[in-house]
Amino acid sequence: MPSHPAPMPAQKFLFHRPKLAASLADIVTGDAPIGAEPTLCLAAPRRTGKSTFLRHDLGPELENRGILSVYVDLWSDMAADPAHLIAEALKAELRRADSLPVKAARAVGLSKLGMGGVSVDIDRIGQAQGTTLADALEALLERTHKRIALLVDEAQHALTTEAGLNAMFALKAARDRLNTRDDARDGPNLMIVLTGSHRDKLSRLVLNRDQPFFGTSVRSFPLLDRAYTDAYTAWINARLAEGNRFDADDVFAAFDAVGRQPETLMRILSDAALLVGDAGDLKRALADGASELRQRVWDDYDNVWSGLTTLQQAVVERLAVEGPQSAPFSAPALQAYADMVGEVVEPPAVQAAIEALRQKNILWRSARGQYALDDQGMAEWLKVRAERVGKG
Incomplete structure (x- = not known):
């Protein structure tokens, strides 16, 4: 008679991926033969190990190379503006970099610190008329004498607000500013790693000329094997x-x-x-x-699908097929909806369908009016469903 198994252990199992961490670190730092790519975009579904990898593998690998790693999770507080979360992460690092002077300054009611010729008001980082993210990052660079890697987890969430999108533009400006300094000849002073659980959403940061990281490729983050x-x-x-x-x-x-x-x-x-x-x-x-x-x-x-109208289903199918290049109000899209519905479809009807889908948390809308499926798993389900219908 087999014995009863012991209960599952309370200790946490942690699996490290040192080779992947070293490879990505080589790319962003410029240690790779192909030269530096100071901005990396990595996409993989949620709960597949991205956050654990950033905190426990990539961050420590960069730190071991003498680079200051700053981690911020834009989904850590869904009620907070993404721009605020980035600013708070930089504030924490500035306070950590010079804790005694900060305490002394606060004792006399001051918050502005001069750091290596760069003066920042730590309480107004990222605020209107306050210290810019570029100023804060340059102050951190000057104070720590370390290159900086900013690891932004679930970066696509920045697209949900105008302030969050502006923060992404600010990071791009900071990257360009810090990486054109004289002391950046041996490698970038600011490296940015953006991860996302939604490839289509993350792509909104890089695909068009009016997006902050235009020209950067979205790479697939390797799944655990x-x-x-x-x-x-x-x-x-x-x-x-x-x-x-x-x-x-x-x-x-x-x-x-x-x-x-x-x-x-x-x-x-x-x-x-x-x-x-x-x-x-x-x-x-x-x-x-x-x-x-x-x-x-x-x-x-x-x-969920059975509860949608025919037009709502048509909109979802069109977005699933077109991905980040989707134009839901274009003439070809309207014709595709009409073919499925069986009658002429006008833009107001499409807008109403989209708003209904947003209320059901099926569609996501960026601050700039771009749309995508909120759950990419539904796109895979639709693909399998279409294959089954075709076979049937």
Whole structure:
């Protein structure tokens, strides 16, 4: 009779990706043979390990090279303006860089500090008529005598407000200013790494000439692979009773089935580990857990879809196909809607459909009036759905 498995461990498993961190650090610092790319845009779905990688791998790798790494998550406070979050991160670094003078200044009611010839009012960073982000970054550069890497997680959220978009333009201006200084000959003084869980949204920062990082490519952030699940499986099995341990092949299959999301895999493994049985029971539990979670997501999409009008469905399908280049009010788009609806469709009707979809959190609108599907998983679901309908 197999023994009961031990409960899932409370300790946190952390998987490092040093080779990827070194490779990306080489690119932004200029240590790569191809020269520096001081702005990187990396896209991957949510909950696939981007934030963990930035904080625990890329940031430390840059710090080990003598570069000051500043991390800011634009989704850490969804109620806060993205521009405010960036400004607060820089304020914190300035205070950390010169904590004693800051305390002394506050003791006499002052907040303005002269740093290497650059004077900034730390309480007015990013505010109207206040210290610019470029000034704050240059002050940080002067004070720390370190090059700076700004790691902006979920950067696409900056597009939701005019202030957030302006903050992105301000970062671009700061990058150009700091990287044309005489002391930038050996490598960029300011490096910017932008990550996003929505490729289409992130692309809005780089695709058009009127966007802050025009010309920068959006790269796919590599998803975790078999190396991750093998390490995680070994870590878990060392904490489970013999006879109730997971097979590495089964764990990877489950991980792949749920979109390579570590938190989701952890939940499936935790549920499976509560079973009392043999290895075959665990194998079935893993496969069933992954299938159930995936089906639940697809059922949710199906329920949402069935609640839309035909025109709303047509708008969603058009955006899913066109991606960041979508023009929902163009003549070709209006014709595509008409073909699906079966009658002429005018722009006011499209606007009403779009507003309804925004209220349902299906469509996202930038501060500049650009649209995208809020959940890119729906685009994948639509693709599979179309294939099934075609086969049917």
